[in-house]
Amino acid sequence: MIIKSLGGLKECVCGMFRNQKDYEVISPTWCQCCNGHNKIIFEELLDQELQSQLIEGICAGESVCSFKIKI
Secondary structure: OEEEOHHHOOOOOOOOOOOOOOOOOOOHHHHHHHHHHHHHHHHHHHOOOOEEEEEEOHHHOOOOOEEEEEO
């Protein structure tokens, strides 16, 4: 399953960045926090341990945020 940012959102959804008008591109390592949140949500919903991978992140300079969840 691939999860992408909703509606082509062009802003980072991370609480640390979303309220800023401008921000510099940072390491995709920072996006692992959102990756972990997505993983936990789907693990709770499906009641099983899953693997999650960051594919791209807006704050890392990409056009969208996307995560791959292996079920």
